[in-house]
Amino acid sequence: MRILLIAGGWSNEREVSLSGAAQIEKALSRLGHQVTPFDPLPGFDGLIETAKDHDFAFLNLHGSPGEDGLIQAMLDAAGVPYQGSGPKASFLALHKAATKQICRAEGIPTPNWAFVPVVPAAGWLCPLAYPLFVKPNNGGSSVDMQRVDSAEKLGPALDALFSKGKEALLEEAAPGFEMTCAVLGEEALPTILITPKLSGEFFDYRSKYEDGGADEICPAPVDDDLNARVRELALRAHLALGCEGYSRSDFIVTESGPVLLETNTLPGMTATSLVPKAAAAAGMSFDELIARLIELGLARSARRQRAQAAAEDVTDIFADEDI
Template identity: 60%
Template sequence: MKVLLVAGGWSIERVVSLSGAVQIEKALASLGHDVVVHDLSEHFPGFITAAAACDFVFLNLHGAPGEDGLPQALLDAIGRPYQGSGPAGSFLALNKAASKQLYAAAGLDTPRWAFLPRDAATDFTPDFPLPWFVKPNLGGSSIHMTLVRTADELPAALARVFDSGDDALIEEGLSGPELTCAVLGEVALPPILIRPKAGDFFNYASKYEPDAAEELCPAPVDAAVTEALGRISLAAHAALGLDGYSRSDFILTESGLKLLETNTLPGMTPTSLLPRSARAAGLSFDDLIARLMELGLAQRGKRP
């Protein structure tokens, strides 16, 4: 097939997207596909034309555009298949304040949180105790996220988010091991336990710098925790109306698992979590790419 590999974009996660696209391009070529790389930031006006000239579109975008559902909506409009979730599910997962409401409606436990738009009063204080994580409502990769330990640190943390052009989500800063669990099709993949080697949480450097974090897969946790991670990840996937694949992040507290967020276009760099989890399930990187395309073609009514 002729595959349009879409990467780049103009979000703050552009570099991560381009990095992952390098090995995706190699995998697609290894699978026998004719690959056309399309940087959405440089060629957005020609996106529909480029997609219409291809048989399948492989999206490797992070943040907005990409995880916001915009490219997916355009592709649906012209009838071109792609991997992963459609426009609605993509946007609901990207918007943390929206996804947390759907988690609650589905009975899924998430840390206490507050939403603060950019024009909110600057003297706002959450009604749950410190510490707090302050993060962009639509952001990812832990960019512009701050761990706030004292109330006087809150204004600077909020300003960091607002200056990036986003609204803020303030989340209860719970302690415990960080875990992630991916869904592929209708199956939960082996979960991963994450131990950053520096810093207080799984920040940008821990995620993308080689050897900056221990990522143990399958996670060395009790069988009951492994079962719960898979079950909750599948439930979150369903609650948000997602397709194909996703990856949900958790904190394991003394009172149990707390669901943080769900990613619809997980990272695909050499250090990313989804490929590592897939390997533990017996799937090479090429196998993973082939499976994602198979799911996308099945979901959108076109087969090779």
């Protein structure tokens, strides 16, 4: 197939996106596909025209655009299939406050939070207990995330985000250890236990992307009940958000059990990324993972086309009755 490999973009996760795309391009070539790299940063205005000359688009974007559903919506408009979730699930998952509302409504535990999209009014008091994390509401890779231990430090942390035009999500720190679980199709892959080595506080950007930044053990050496619980919650979050193809959900395991931090619809695909590691533990090579994602993307496109055809048939029936 002629595959448009979309990576780069203009978020602060651009370099991570390009790094993963280099490995994806090699895998696509080994699978026999003709690959055209496409970077939305210089080429956005030609996206739909370029996409229409291809059979499939493979996205490796992080942050906005990409994880926000914009590129997916444009590809849908162009009639070009792609891997992963559609626009709706992509937007909901990237918006951390929306994700937490949806998951809590579905009985999926998540730490208490406060959504702060603009500079708070004078006299505003944070409703959460310290310590807490201050995160970009629409970001990933732990970029610009800070741990705040007191009210005196909260203001500067919020100012740092607002100065970059970002919305803030405040989240109570949940003491425990971190696990993550990917979903492929509608099956939870082996879980991963994460222990940061470069930062003692949390799984930050350096721990995620520098060699030796963290110990990532897959399958996670935890008891069967906890393993099953994390896999169950990852699949429930995937379905609650309407994700398709694949996703990866991150958890903190507290004394009372795992709590969901976030769900990623375009998880990282670098040499140190977690989804390829989980797939390998399930007996799947990187190339096989890429091939499976394409297969799932084509199946999603076929379902969408059938649904559109059925809707058009219903419209035609009612139109005939009006006559």
